[in-house]
Every structure is written in structure tokens, then in C-alpha cells.
Amino acid sequence: MTHSAFIKDLDNRRALARKHMMNGAVTEDFTQDKDKIIDLLNEALATELICVLRYKAHYYTAHGRGAKVASAEFWEHAQEEQEHADQLAERIAQLGGVPEMNPDELSKRAHSDYHSGGDTLEMLQEDLVAERIAISSYREMINYVGEKDPTTRRILEELLAKEEEHADDLVDLIEHIDGER
Numbered sequence: 001m002t003h004s005a006f007i008k009d010l011d012n013r014r015a016l017a018r019k020h021m022m023n024g025a026v027t028e029d030f031t032q033d034k035d036k037i038i039d040l041l042n043e044a045l046a047t048e049l050i051c052v053l054r055y056k057a058h059y060y061t062a063h064g065r066g067a068k069v070a071s072a073e074f075w076e077h078a079q080e081e082q083e084h085a086d087q088l089a090e091r092i093a094q095l096g097g098v099p100e101m102n103p104d105e106l107s108k109r110a111h112s113d114y115h116s117g118g119d120t121l122e123m124l125q126e127d128l129v130a131e132r133i134a135i136s137s138y139r140e141m142i143n144y145v146g147e148k149d150p151t152t153r154r155i156l157e158e159l160l161a162k163e164e165e166h167a168d169d170l171v172d173l174i175e176h177i178d179g180e181r
Ligand SMILES: [Fe+2]
Pocket: 048, 051, 080, 081, 084, 159, 162, 163
């Protein structure tokens, strides 16, 4: 018998850790909520991939007033959304799920919309709306994950902080371009 002042049922945990060792990061105490967390991560992944495409579309086609300064921001955001997508895909795989990247399904699962065309100001406004949607869904996801999965929660919290920065950058740019009129 092994005793611990903190961990309940340590002998049983030790036995299960060995028995199901090929489940890797996923231990017995976590199976209940795992599938729902994978689904939630796949929605976030779809959202990030749509955001990559929207920012790239904006980067390559921005024109008119403010285009130069906005393009630099579009490029940077596209790179960061891609990093977010990779973090989410990695976590999904770690949990034994399949990161869904089928292009036919992406826009159905994503929370925010793809957009292209219009002038630079319109692009910035559409990006700001998308960031605000992402912020509000990440906050909701963090609430759902709660104490169930601290690693997933930490990833979602990091992404939320980054989307808040993105939204803030976009507001600054919109004010800057509007101020030049
Ligand atoms: Fe993101």
C-alpha cells in the first residue's frame, strides 16, 4: 500500500497508469469530458483557420487609405492565428482526437466569418467583429473547461489574451485611418 496525503486511491491510479499506458497523456480520471473538449477544440480550430484565410485575403488585397499600415497588421495576425491553429491541433491530437481540417466543413464549424473585398477600413471592421466573436467564444469555452482540463484551459486563456490584443490593435488602426479623413 502506498500512502499519499493528497492523492486519493494512489495504488489504483498507479495500476491504471501502467495498464493503459499507451493512452499517453489521457488518464482514467479524464475520459468523461474528453470528447466534448475535443469538439470544442475543433470548433476553435475551424475558427482560427478561417481567420488565417481572412487575414491573408486582406493582406493581399488591401488598397486605398491606410492600406500600408493595415497590411503589416493583417500579415502579423495571419501568422499568429496560424500558431493558434497549430496549438489547438496539437492539443486535439494529444487528447486522442482528430484535428478536423476538411475545407468543406471548416466554415460550418467556425464561429466567425470569412470576408474578402471592400476597402481597408471595411476589412479592419470585419476583422474586429471576428476577433470580438472569438473573444466571446473563448471566454465561454474557458468557463466550460473550468477545472476539468487545466492544460486545455491554459491554451485557451493564452489565445483569448492574444485575441484581445488583436481587437485592441484593430480599434487603434480604425481610429487612425478614420482620423485621417
Ligand atoms: Fe487566434
